[in-house]
Amino acid sequence: MRSRLTQLAKEPLVQCFLIGACIYGAYALYGAPGEEVSDKTILVDAGRIESFIGEWERRWKRPPTRQELDGVIGAFVREDILYRQAVAMGLGEDDPITRRRLAQKLEFLTNDIALFREPVEGELQQYFQDNQELYREPGLITFSQVFLDPDKRDAATLADARELLARLKSAGDPDGATLDAGDSFMLQSYYREVSESDIRRQLGSGFSEAVMQLAPGRWHGPVLSGYGVHLVYVYERREAPSPLFDNVRQYVLQNWQREQQELFNVKFYEGLKSRYEIIIAEPPADRLIDGPADTKIEAGSDAGEKPAS
Structure with missing residues (x-):
């Protein structure tokens, strides 16, 4: 019986069900009964866009490109969606000071849930085969x-x-x-x-x-x-010889888990995002400059962060 349960636990469908149950359980634990996110509209109006541009100019001493501004807006929308979900789950009060921390707290929760899934038979070996260069010793x-x-x-x-x-x-x-x-x-x-x-x-x-x-x-x-x-x-x-799976299994598992976290977080966020109507005003063209983005935009950063050189 025990071996049968272990076998079932390795099935992807069963694991997806368990992950969903974890999310539902977390919501039931942290969210008030019957509580729903009241406002399903995220409005990025002209005033907010102007504040994004102004903050960018103060930080980088130049206007943003359209791609950079889109990155700032996307980070804001992502943070707001995660923040609202965190509030709906009772992870904190509606306080501007804790807004960013609450969004991060929800992301930490989804990271833990993503780690619940263990690789099924052969999955880790396939990941290793697809990424052997990551584990090869230098020539x-x-x-x-x-x-x-x-x-x-x-x-x-x-x-x-x-x-x-x-x-x-x-x-x-x-x-x-x-x-x-x-x-x-x-x-x-x-x-x-x-x-x-x-x-x-x-x-x-x-x-x-x-x-x-x-x-x-x-x-x-x-x-x-x-x-x-x-x-x-x-x-x-x-040239270094090809690495052996058994010698690097622990590193392969860590990388696989990290990738699973990223994939899970993307799906989780996209699922939340689909529940909102997102309205973004057209930014004034004379407040932007032409060119590609040369900054890294992430949730929790109002005006971007220079990539490491």
């Missing part, structure tokens, strides 16, 4: 580099690099003499079995990305870094 490379200093060589740096590259190719495999052919450099000339992230920390992302693409057994260049110009000889580049 390793062994190389030497000769540095040319643009502060010393000025406009002749690239021409000098091409001339030296031709000589190095003629010489073949690098030795101490060829590695000393360039200018003095604060970092080492020889790197043994380092990953792209190791190289990036010392020589920057542009250099590391370029070097990881170079073929072994020959000289390459010029390769640029923040320091100057480099000529690079790759001895060996070794």
